Amino acid sequence: MMQGGDGEGSRDNAIARLLSCTDPGTLLHTLVHAGLSDLGARAGAVYLVQDDGWLRLAAAIGVEPHLLEGRRLLPPDHDLPVAQVVRTHQPVYVPTEAEHQAFPSVVEMKSGNVSFAAMPLLVDDRCLGAIFIGLDRPWAFSEADRAALFAMTAVCAHRLEHLLAFDRAGGPPDGRAVRLLDARNRAARLELAMSATATGSFDWEFAAGTLIWDERLCRIFGLDPGDFDERFETFLDAVHPDDVPLVESAIAEAIESRGEYRAVCRIVRTDGAIRWVDAKGRVITDAGGRPMRMVGVTFDCTEQRLRDEREEAHQRTRRARERFTLRITRALSQASTVDEVVQVMTGTALPALGADALVVHLGDGGQLRLAGAAGYGEGARERLRTLDRSARSPMNRALANGTPLFFEHPAAYAAAFPDTVADPEPDHQAWAVLPLTAADRPVGTCLIAFRRPRGFTPEDRTQYTALAGILAQSLARARLFDQERRRMTELQRVMLPRRLPELPGLATAARYLPGSEGMEVGGDWYDVLPLPDGRVGLVIGDVQGHSTRAAAVMGQLRIALRAYAAEGHDPATLMTRTNRLLCGLDTELFATCCYVELDPADGSARVVRAGHPHPLLLDPDGDAAELEVTGGLPLGLDAAEEYAVSRIVLPPGALLLLHTDGLVESRDKEYGDAVEDLLVLLRHWACSPDGDGHVGPSGQRHAVQRLADRVAAPAAARRAREDDIALLLVRRTPDPDAAPPVAADWRIAAGDLRALADARRDLRRQLTAWGLPSLARDAELLAAELMSNAVLHAGGDVELNARLDGDVLRVEVLDSSRHRPRLMPEGGGLDGEDGVEDGRVPVSGRGVRLVDAYAERWGWEPLGDRKAVWFELRDGDGRG
Structure with a gap:
């Protein structure tokens, strides 16, 4: 008779509870509770058989x-009773402690159980597991007790089988998850476990912590399976x-979402291996949706991971090589000169290859001449500047054979080269x-060259061979470009003045810088033209474009300007004629x-x-402005432009x-900012010893030459100059012992005829005072x-200016009219806009x-809005 419950009523109640369980987890816990309650037992456990025959709690x-x-x-084959009943x-049934000796493991547990029973969970001839019940007092296990235990375990076994069978027959999705992930069906578990090599399964019960x-x-x-303590903390450790x-x-995410768990991580085995x-x-929930356990599989993916890492490293290396080739090809394609090609190799290829030094030679007849180097x-x-082609060296052998040479130490x-003229540097350890x-x-x-020994893989050698081909093509193209550019630059320089004339009272300097982009020359030019009467013509110009046509047009304009200036044309006429030309x-x-x-x-x-562009003027007091x-x-x-x-x-x-x-235009600076920088440079120079205007003529010329270098330096330092640059500097350095200029001027108010008469009289007197009575009338x-x-x-005020330069008298009349004076044709009337009007002949003609x-x-x-009419008279008799 059961003493822990109410006899058959209690047993029937327990069986009813078992039959009402809707999931295996609840069913097993109910079985343990029912057994304890009905028998008054103090402890109980259920073990289930896994697909590999092992029993798990x-x-x-x-x-x-x-x-x-x-x-x-x-x-x-374990000696616990549950293993025996499964076998x-x-x-x-062990009713007293004296009978424990048949089960040593129970004794070792020292559980305090005086008596215990173990019952198989049978369905027909299949054993799904076993239940263990321990009591703290002797118990004879009557037939009624044994019948009760048998009934409850039989109901539990059949209910468990029913739940799994219901799932196989197409039950709810949760039932399928129970079968597959809760590992109750041995066939499904076997499929999961054996789906790949080194795959195992786990079952983590949240409530029990197992x-x-x-x-x-x-x-x-x-781990040895018998040594695993089934603690979650052991796994985390x-x-x-x-x-x-x-x-x-x-x-945490899987439990919170009641969904899938996935983690790829490293583990540290007991032998230290990683x-x-x-x-x-997958997280399994009970009927109320509460997380009960997590079941799943774990796959040792170390070898796959290592294969993936090796493949990924290989792909990274391949992509890096492709990027390197593309970057070098792009950079070399944009390099026009040999210097630029060498800069790409030293600045881009050298660090990308992980190398420490590089030297490039170009063939020149029977020699190899140094084109550029880095790391030497x-x-x-x-020592490497010139190598004889007949000498024994790695460079000559590679060039003779047409194949790269690689030295790994x-x-x-x-x-290979015990007595080479190209001995390696002491700190170099490997070479290509x-x-x-x-x-x-x-x-x-x-x-x-490399400062450490290194191996050259077949992929490395292929990459270096491809680099050699790209570099060779670039250098061949660059050499042709340099040769053509030298010819074109020489043509440009031939068209410019070989030197500037030395002029009294002036210090001059000029600079010309060809553009660094493109092979064609430009049309920038400058000139200094000595004119009659000691005057000087200063020219700066720029023909549109960069081509031989632009240079040819520049030459024509320069010649035309010199010719017009030599003919004595005034500046306006000179520019007008050049425009028409x-x-x-x-x-x-x-x-x-x-x-x-x-x-001057x-x-x-x-x-x-x-x-x-506007000229820039630096005053003697150091102020500079456009x-x-x-x-x-x-x-x-426009041919009609005046x-x-x-x-x-x-x-x-x-x-x-x-x-x-070109001096003030660049990609990285605004035009106005560049002009201001130029003005600042001029102001700083004026404050320097070179800017002292009291040094002698020779010192002034040298100072202006140095200033020209300073002005051109920022533009010369630009890596890319899109345009040519020409500049002309002129500083007035009058001789302090020279006679002051001989000049006088008068102003006549608008419509003041009396002032007009006074100006005529004053002009005559001034010329007499200058010793020019023969020119006065x-x-x-x-x-x-x-x-x-x-x-x-004309209207407005009129200015009268007289200036004597040697024996030449120049008189100018300035008024506010912009109409051009014209000669009156023979027979009366003026030619043009001031012609005969109403039968009268204008006096102006x-x-x-x-x-x-x-x-x-x-x-x-x-x-501008005025004009000057001038004439010159020469004193043929001299002053007297």
């Missing part, structure tokens, strides 16, 4: 956890410390020597130009600008800078005619004819 109540260590997974399919591993999984972790957070995060495992599992001292460079190098050939013709060699040429090119006619004696200058000079269209655009003249004065010590736009007459025209027809008849030279200049 599925549920336990009233057993101290430490007593289960080492007994959560039992081999089929024999027969129950075991983690069951099958034998395969124990072996994966380096085996995980590599760096991967523990990853595993814990994956577990392995990679790939674990997959000056002494080594000097100094001994290999020494064995590449022959450079293009179109079956030798171009040169490239030697790459370019418009008449068979070319679509245009040009910009700035022309300055400077008188008094510093007066007339400036004409055709679309060109000169806002009125400008016209570039030359070659150019205004601006008048400036350069005080003694002042400096004028004319330049082309003619000068007074011609000036009166011009001033009369200005007062009567006769006045211009008088000037044309009596003056040595005459002309006019537009001055």
